[in-house]
Amino acid sequence: MTGFFRVATYAVGLIGLFAAFSHYGIPQLVPEPPPVEERVTGTMTTEEFVTVGARIYARVCVLCHSGLGDRAPKLDAIAMAWRERIGDPRYRGKAKNLEEYLRESMVEPSAYVVKGFGKPGTNDTESPMPEATKGALALNPGEIDALIAYLQSAAGTQVTVAPRAGLAAGAGRPTAEPSIGEKALDAVTALQKFQCNTCHRLPGLATEDGAQPLGPDLREIWRTAANRVAGMNARDFLTESILFPNKVVAKDFESGLMPEDYGDRMLVAELLMIVDHLAREH
Amino acid sequence: MRALASMLLFVLVLVAFEAALSLAPWHEGAMAAAGAPAVEATAAQPGAPKLTVADYPRYRGFNSRLTVWIAAQLHLFFAAFVLGVPIFVLVIEFIGWRNGDPRYDRMAHEFIKISMGAFSLTATSGGILVFALAVFYPGLFAYLTRIFGPVMMLYALLFLAETACLYAYYYGWDSMQGRRKPGHLLLGLALNVVGTLLMGLSNSWATFMMAPSGVDSQGVFAGNVWVAVAGPLWTPLNVHRFLANIAYGGAIVGAYAAYKFIAARASEAKAHYDWMGHTANGIAVVAMLPLPFAGYWMTKEIYAYSQQMGITLMGGVFAWLFIIQAVLIGTIFLAANFYLWCGMARLDGANRTAHLVKYIAGVLVICFLVWFTPHTLVMTARELATIGGAYHPVLGPLGVMSAKNTAVNIMILATFFTYQLFRRSMVHSTRPWMARASRFQVALYVAAVANIIWLGVYGYFVPANIRIGLSVPQVMTTLLVIIVCIVVDEVIASRSKRIGAVHWGRMPARAQYALFTLAVAFTWLMGLMGYIRSSIRQHWHVYTVMRDGSVDAFTPTIGHATAIVSVCTLLFLALILFVFWLSGLSRAREAPAGLAEAGATP
Numbered sequence: 001m002t003g004f005f006r007v008a009t010y011a012v013g014l015i016g017l018f019a020a021f022s023h024y025g026i027p028q029l030v031p032e033p034p035p036v037e038e039r040v041t042g043t044m045t046t047e048e049f050v051t052v053g054a055r056i057y058a059r060v061c062v063l064c065h066s067g068l069g070d071r072a073p074k075l076d077a078i079a080m081a082w083r084e085r086i087g088d089p090r091y092r093g094k095a096k097n098l099e100e101y102l103r104e105s106m107v108e109p110s111a112y113v114v115k116g117f118g119k120p121g122t123n124d125t126e127s128p129m130p131e132a133t134k135g136a137l138a139l140n141p142g143e144i145d146a147l148i149a150y151l152q153s154a155a156g157t158q159v160t161v162a163p164r165a166g167l168a169a170g171a172g173r174p175t176a177e178p179s180i181g182e183k184a185l186d187a188v189t190a191l192q193k194f195q196c197n198t199c200h201r202l203p204g205l206a207t208e209d210g211a212q213p214l215g216p217d218l219r220e221i222w223r224t225a226a227n228r229v230a231g232m233n234a235r236d237f238l239t240e241s242i243l244f245p246n247k248v249v250a251k252d253f254e255s256g257l258m259p260e261d262y263g264d265r266m267l268v269a270e271l272l273m274i275v276d277h278l279a280r281e282h
Numbered sequence: 283m284r285a286l287a288s289m290l291l292f293v294l295v296l297v298a299f300e301a302a303l304s305l306a307p308w309h310e311g312a313m314a315a316a317g318a319p320a321v322e323a324t325a326a327q328p329g330a331p332k333l334t335v336a337d338y339p340r341y342r343g344f345n346s347r348l349t350v351w352i353a354a355q356l357h358l359f360f361a362a363f364v365l366g367v368p369i370f371v372l373v374i375e376f377i378g379w380r381n382g383d384p385r386y387d388r389m390a391h392e393f394i395k396i397s398m399g400a401f402s403l404t405a406t407s408g409g410i411l412v413f414a415l416a417v418f419y420p421g422l423f424a425y426l427t428r429i430f431g432p433v434m435m436l437y438a439l440l441f442l443a444e445t446a447c448l449y450a451y452y453y454g455w456d457s458m459q460g461r462r463k464p465g466h467l468l469l470g471l472a473l474n475v476v477g478t479l480l481m482g483l484s485n486s487w488a489t490f491m492m493a494p495s496g497v498d499s500q501g502v503f504a505g506n507v508w509v510a511v512a513g514p515l516w517t518p519l520n521v522h523r524f525l526a527n528i529a530y531g532g533a534i535v536g537a538y539a540a541y542k543f544i545a546a547r548a549s550e551a552k553a554h555y556d557w558m559g560h561t562a563n564g565i566a567v568v569a570m571l572p573l574p575f576a577g578y579w580m581t582k583e584i585y586a587y588s589q590q591m592g593i594t595l596m597g598g599v600f601a602w603l604f605i606i607q608a609v610l611i612g613t614i615f616l617a618a619n620f621y622l623w624c625g626m627a628r629l630d631g632a633n634r635t636a637h638l639v640k641y642i643a644g645v646l647v648i649c650f651l652v653w654f655t656p657h658t659l660v661m662t663a664r665e666l667a668t669i670g671g672a673y674h675p676v677l678g679p680l681g682v683m684s685a686k687n688t689a690v691n692i693m694i695l696a697t698f699f700t701y702q703l704f705r706r707s708m709v710h711s712t713r714p715w716m717a718r719a720s721r722f723q724v725a726l727y728v729a730a731v732a733n734i735i736w737l738g739v740y741g742y743f744v745p746a747n748i749r750i751g752l753s754v755p756q757v758m759t760t761l762l763v764i765i766v767c768i769v770v771d772e773v774i775a776s777r778s779k780r781i782g783a784v785h786w787g788r789m790p791a792r793a794q795y796a797l798f799t800l801a802v803a804f805t806w807l808m809g810l811m812g813y814i815r816s817s818i819r820q821h822w823h824v825y826t827v828m829r830d831g832s833v834d835a836f837t838p839t840i841g842h843a844t845a846i847v848s849v850c851t852l853l854f855l856a857l858i859l860f861v862f863w864l865s866g867l868s869r870a871r872e873a874p875a876g877l878a879e880a881g882a883t884p
């Protein structure tokens with residue numbers, strides 16, 4: 001039996017070593033959360049527009065266009081390079097200016113493949129860059145415009161695209177249905193957007209005095225949320241309360257009052273922000 | 283009794299499967315019932331559903347992702363084990379049949395007995411997985427069943443066939459001896475063919491989710507299941523898993539033998555389990571040697587399918603996981619070599635070569651360090667700022683693929699060299715041509731290492747796309763050395779006298795811990811790689827086609843992920859211990875006398 005314990009201890013110790021190395025020997029980066037669609041409105045200033053583009057660029061394009069390794073060409077000199085590109089006999093696109101070239105490079109990457117960067121074995125006729133409006137990237141037209149604005153601005157040339165309102169959402173990205181509306185940018189706006197404050201007192205939102213609210217006061221919920229339901233931590237409990245309000249009904253309150261369709265109306269990002277906000281100490 | 287329980291379990295699993303399968307037609311039926319004419323229904327056949335948080339049922343006390351993750355991982359562990367073991371059992375049985383040595387037959391029988399116990403746990407964990415997937419991820423499950431419905435049916439049938447073959451193979455072992463042996467071997471072959479098909483089918487679901495084929499960009503299924511099955515990553519994954527399963531099976535039965543060795547009192551039993559452990563270690567090592575190449579091939583195909591996925595894998599946050607992988611594989615290589623070195627104690631004639639061990643160890647460590655050195659590990663600007671630079675000024679160049687390939691190839695050669703030393707220590711070169719042959723082998727090693735290093739250095743002076751091509755001649759060099767040396771050794775061994783005996787059982791206890799290390803590290807590694815494989819899809823259920831809309835769509839930190847891997851490993855090892863214990867209940871026959879002094883070369 002001692003033999004058994006020795007072996008078991010050894011195995012557990014070894015597993016512990018591997019786990020410890022992965023914890024302490026490796027930087028614990030927090031990976032980017034799943035991307036949410038950037039919304040572009042007609043009222044944005046050019047600066048805001050370029051900022052949106054920069055954000056998308058950092059999230060999506062830097063992976064390849066950082067200049068590291070042999071992944072993809074750097075784009076900082078594109079303001080000079082594009083004329084050469086479209087003058088190249090291998091060029092198969094229709095672009096006449098920088099804006100068109102950038103758009104084409106994103107939407108139809110194989111129209112021109114920078115020398116040495118083609119897919120292996122295709123002799124630089126096929127680009128390994130994914131089409132930006134499809135598949136894993138699935139950017140919407142507004143986002144593409146914003147990227148162009150950013151790339152132009154980063155290359156030090158004039159920004160020739162302006163934010164357009166009412167562009168259709170990109171394919172394959174299920175987040176934004178028309179009825180969902182514009183994504184709230186922070187938790188407080190999200191709470192306002194869904195009018196949680198009509199029934200709740202909320203942290204970070206001024207409270208109107210007067211009538212007793214219909215729902216429980218949520219300003220202090222971070223103190224108790226973790227202990228409300230056995231087996232659920234604070235975040236799980238809050239998520240559950242928002243998505244399925246009638247599953248756990250707060251004491252002294254009626255069930256059936258709080259809308260049950262937030263799951264359909266909220267973006268994941270909004271839900272996460274709200275839950276974070278409510279679970280945080282105030 | 284146990285057979286009955288397994289049968290019952292199996293029926294349960296089938297029922298679960300049926301229930302799960304019926305989900306899909308049910309969905310479509312509901313849609314057809316809505317009154318659309320048939321033609322329109324096909325035209326409007328929906329693609330992948332767009333799910334929101336509300337489409338994922340949540341159950342109190344269960345984290346959906348963790349539940350499915352753990353269930354899937356445990357199922358993979360067991361499945362890999364029960365598919366890997368019969369492959370080498372068949373080979374060992376065949377060898378025993380050809381050379382007429384009954385010890386092989388007995389060992390093969392004992393190996394398969396261990397995997398019998400694990401078989402029912404494979405079925406159980408599979409049932410739990412299907413159930414968990416259907417309950418927690420109904421949208422994904424329905425979509426996958428809609429496409430793979432027929433394949434899943436076939437899978438269920440093959441599982442039935444696998445069960446039948448395995449039971450016949452195992453319970454027919456004693457009665458199908460002598461003249462009926464060929465029939466038994468054929469049964470074993472059938473078992474392995476069915477098992478491999480089974481693996482291929484289930485792999486296709488995983489590869490479809492990584493690199494979907496047979497559907498359009500909206501996930502609308504074109505109707506040909508075969509196209510969906512044979513996606514761009516299917517074959518490389520099949521090959522990598524086939525090999526890894528054998529190695530994994532070897533590692534686990536090695537731990538079994540090690541445990542029995544430690545527990546055994548009688549010297550016959552010790553000898554038997556020592557031999558068993560040695561064989562298991564050999565199996566794990568031999569199956570492992572081609573794995574790095576299979577792994578690189580798979581990676582190359584991932585890049586070819588999607589450069590974005592490839593870079594995310596090898597150059598993004600996930601790249602850090604490959605540092606952990608390198609540590610694990612390094613552990614495995616060192617443990618296996620350590621075991622082989624300890625094994626020299628069994629030989630009388632090994633003293634001649636014992637002094638080489640420290641050099642081999644040195645070579646292994648150096649190669650390991652090179653391999654372990656990361657090149658670029660940065661994905662986003664944010665990470666760049668966190669880490670403070672992408673290339674290490676001194677080590678950076680070592681992280682290039684050229685250096686890594688060179689290191690891996692030399693590591694493999696060194697491991698093979700150790701193994702060869704062990705075998706050659708048992709024979710005595712009596713004739714002059716044998717000495718010449720040995721010198722030829724040494725020259726071959728020198729030339730091979732020189733060639734591998736030269737190709738590696740040359741890689742720094744050519745563009746990346748040519749550099750990738752250089753790994754092929756490197757691998758060919760390594761394989762050539764291994765094959766030529768095996769042939770030459772066989773010829774020498776068959777024409778010469780054996781010197782000294784192999785004292786099976788003359789093995790220190792710490793060598794057994796090398797076998798435990800192998801089993802633990804392999805299990806953990808597998809859990810890690812399984813995580814990598816499924817997490818490079820990031821926030822997609824089916825890459826580019828079906829987004830994960832659940833609250834768990836985010837990628838966890840490495841610490842969190844590896845903690846789950848550790849939990850899975852612990853669970854698996856606890857369960858497999860239970861299996862060992864069960865198979866110990868039906869008393870293994872003790873090894874016959876005389877093995878302790880036998881001089882066989884396994």
Ligand code: HEM
Nearest residue numbers: 358362523526527570573574577578581611808811812815
């Ligand atoms: C000696 C070298 C290697 C060993 C021992 C090894 C071992 C393993 C094992 C045991 C598995 C689990 C197989 C299964 O689930 O059936 C695995 C899977 C995997 N390996 Fe390797 N591997 C090696 C090299 C590589 C390399 C070089 C790469 C790529 C750079 C790689 C990529 C993968 C991936 C992506 C998986 C996931 C497959 C899956 O479980 O679905 N491997 N490997």
